[in-house]
Amino acid sequence: MSESTMARSDLADPTARRALMAGVDTTPGSTKPDPILVVDNIVRQFGGMTAVDVEHLEVQRGIITALIGPNGAGKTTFFNLITGFDRPSSAKTGAHWSFDGATLDKTSASSVAKAGMVRTFQLTKALSRMTVMDNMMLGAQGQAGENLLKCVFKPMWRGQERAIEDKAKELLARFKLLEKKDDYAGSLSGGQRKLLEMARALMSDPKMIMLDEPMAGVNPALTQSLLGHIQSLRDEGTTVLFVEHDMHVVRHISDWVAVMAEGKLVAEGPADSVMSDRAVIDAYLGAHHDTDLGDDALLTDEVVEEIEQQVAAEQEDKS
């Protein structure tokens, strides 16, 4: 699986990606030409509060889709639900989602991973105390959640350790972490941790990789490298779905952007059109008005005035 031998997807060509998505309707919940993930009626309530209420969402195969939205919009909860780490409140009332044609409704997190939909995990305390290599071996089990620590080294892969170790080394080399393989994962820098999280997720050859804030805490020197890795995955045919707050990153690498606000899908489309969408600007302004949407041109006089009025109103409330 060296980089030179990796097959390139037809969608490695930006013109092909633009052509594929050009005719796609930008109404939230629109149908896609070849969706790998289709979600219907996912609702999650915490007490009286509705954290997620997504009626319909399709994620196109083979491209990079960003899921954005202000703090508390429900993005992480949505990730947890579709990967089997949480159960929808609507489980008995019409929640349905499928990945690559297979229904996932009541599937466990490890079965979701086996179906080919794998999310990255932040390095928890327990994972930090393991070496980089052991983190990779954990990824080979299909899913690296802390619950899996219980069965660490109860090898599902007995007899194939060698092949799996070779694969881990190849991936570590690709992500420039090979020389760290015997170090504790906790000793890595913020950016290196993100690379390890990605490398670990790739151990199970996912069809779709889900990244939760891949750029958080990454220094500028590694940002470019991480972005390059994400684009390479797409170019080799892996579908990418990622949550990210940095709008410059979203603009730079996304082929499509879906926006959540207050649990609902409120907009979708190519980055430029989504970020100039009134509903999106309002959602961000409503949640926290210091958000950088990655394009100062959006700061029209009207928007600036709106922000000033909101700040003045808040200050008045406080006094």
Ligand SMILES: Nc1ncnc2c1ncn2[C@@H]1O[C@H](COP(=O)(O)OP(=O)(O)OP(=O)(O)O)[C@@H](O)[C@H]1O
């Ligand atoms: N386990 C929980 N118990 C109660 N409320 C929760 C729980 N998990 C999430 N919430 C609430 O659900 C809402 C959605 O949270 P979520 O973390 O999914 O948003 P988010 O879009 O990922 O936000 P951020 O961008 O800040 O990470 C928030 O109001 C949050 O407080």
